[in-house]
Amino acid sequence: MTNKLYGIDFGTYAIKIYHYRQGICFHQKSVIASRGKDQIIAIGEEAYEMVGKQPEYIDIDFPIRNGVVADYDKMLALINCIAMDMARAGDKMKGASFIIAVPTEVTDVEKKTFYDIIDSSIIRPKRIRIVEKPLADALGCGIAIDDSHGSLMVNIGADTTEISVISQGGIVLSRLCSCGGTRFDEAVIAAVRRKYNLMIGPRTAEQVKIGLIDLASDGSGVMKAYGRDYMSGLPREREITADLVNKAVAEPLETILDAILSVLERIPPEISADVYRGGITISGASSALGGLAYHVSQSTGLKVNIAPNGATSVADGLGRVMEDENYEHLAKPLKRTYYEND
Ligand SMILES: Nc1ncnc2c1ncn2[C@@H]1O[C@H](COP(=O)(O)OP(=O)(O)OP(=O)(O)O)[C@@H](O)[C@H]1O
Ligand SMILES: [Mg+2]
Numbered sequence: 001m002t003n004k005l006y007g008i009d010f011g012t013y014a015i016k017i018y019h020y021r022q023g024i025c026f027h028q029k030s031v032i033a034s035r036g037k038d039q040i041i042a043i044g045e046e047a048y049e050m051v052g053k054q055p056e057y058i059d060i061d062f063p064i065r066n067g068v069v070a071d072y073d074k075m076l077a078l079i080n081c082i083a084m085d086m087a088r089a090g091d092k093m094k095g096a097s098f099i100i101a102v103p104t105e106v107t108d109v110e111k112k113t114f115y116d117i118i119d120s121s122i123i124r125p126k127r128i129r130i131v132e133k134p135l136a137d138a139l140g141c142g143i144a145i146d147d148s149h150g151s152l153m154v155n156i157g158a159d160t161t162e163i164s165v166i167s168q169g170g171i172v173l174s175r176l177c178s179c180g181g182t183r184f185d186e187a188v189i190a191a192v193r194r195k196y197n198l199m200i201g202p203r204t205a206e207q208v209k210i211g212l213i214d215l216a217s218d219g220s221g222v223m224k225a226y227g228r229d230y231m232s233g234l235p236r237e238r239e240i241t242a243d244l245v246n247k248a249v250a251e252p253l254e255t256i257l258d259a260i261l262s263v264l265e266r267i268p269p270e271i272s273a274d275v276y277r278g279g280i281t282i283s284g285a286s287s288a289l290g291g292l293a294y295h296v297s298q299s300t301g302l303k304v305n306i307a308p309n310g311a312t313s314v315a316d317g318l319g320r321v322m323e324d325e326n327y328e329h330l331a332k333p334l335k336r337t338y339y340e341n342d
Helices: 045-050 071-090 108-119 133-140 181-196 202-212 242-250 251-266 269-278 294-301 315-325 325-330 338-339
Strands: 005-010 014-019 023-029 034-036 039-043 058-059 098-100 127-134 151-156 161-167 170-177 222-229 235-240 281-285 304-306
Touching: 005 315, 014 071, 014 235, 014 315, 023 045, 023 071, 034 045, 034 071, 039 045, 039 071, 058 170, 071 108, 098 108, 098 133, 098 315, 108 127, 127 133, 127 315, 133 151, 133 161, 133 170, 133 222, 133 281, 133 315, 133 325, 151 251, 151 269, 161 251, 161 269, 170 251, 181 202, 181 235, 181 242, 181 251, 202 235, 202 242, 235 242, 242 251, 251 294, 281 294, 294 304, 315 325
Parallel strands: 005 098, 098 127, 151 281, 281 304
Antiparallel strands: 005 014, 014 023, 034 039, 034 058, 151 161, 161 170, 222 235
């Protein structure tokens, strides 16, 4: 394979790009700040810093929602900016070939949209192929996907949790559940409002979630959070407790656990035995939630392995597809039928 080859995981929260033989070369928030139709103000982390603070004339958009492209024009603008920023830093994607990870449980049209974004960008790609996201994820987690053992993968991202059963190099079952880290943040916002009459922003909620959550214990930590008092309208500071956060996230966590259990119930018996022996592998950046392994293990009775590289496992797996010829066949051209449906 040529050196000009990149793998992209378009996440709702973060875009991860893997450069052939060099590793992750881009990992930033999927956010774009713009003014009017044509003026891009910031992208990635810089744009995310503006969330909740921007003046009225600046729009802040997350062009990917629920794992699929929700705003085509903004997504195209974002990828063009990424290509320009990377070129300035000496990493020129122009004319390169691409492998894109796509969720399994989305429509063909939604899969084709990822392809179209790269195809119509200033990159002018040479070739684009796609890989099913759970297969890339499993490879990125170091699972030998083509042996006869079945594996259960759970990727907890921002808007979605993708649960997949993989065996003999293919996907036996897959389920995309519309619940992830963002729902935990929303639950924290609601709980802080109920308890303290305090309105906190999504970035504060995320910091509190990451800093305090401990699903393995009752939690004794506390963190200061700043927001606006609902009654007086004035800025206030409150101490948020781990207990409040743990209780707040119970509902979205239950939704994810129910989805895992419903997949477990549908697994063919031979693969069930493999999952019993090998356990569940959890990836996605939300897999770093404190005490998650303990909680899922208690609820399912199964061993739980948390991927050490959960935030980038899908992109790392795309790297394996590029660099290991045994897995190159997983990268497939877009099906002709996608075009026939145009
Ligand atoms: N240390 C951490 N502990 C808990 N949650 C975390 C941590 N770091 C990041 N997160 C959460 O992980 C989520 C982002 O995960 P990830 O980057 O895997 O999502 P994504 O791939 O962009 O989204 P999706 O797969 O839903 O399209 C966010 O909700 C973020 O708050
Ligand atoms: Mg993801």
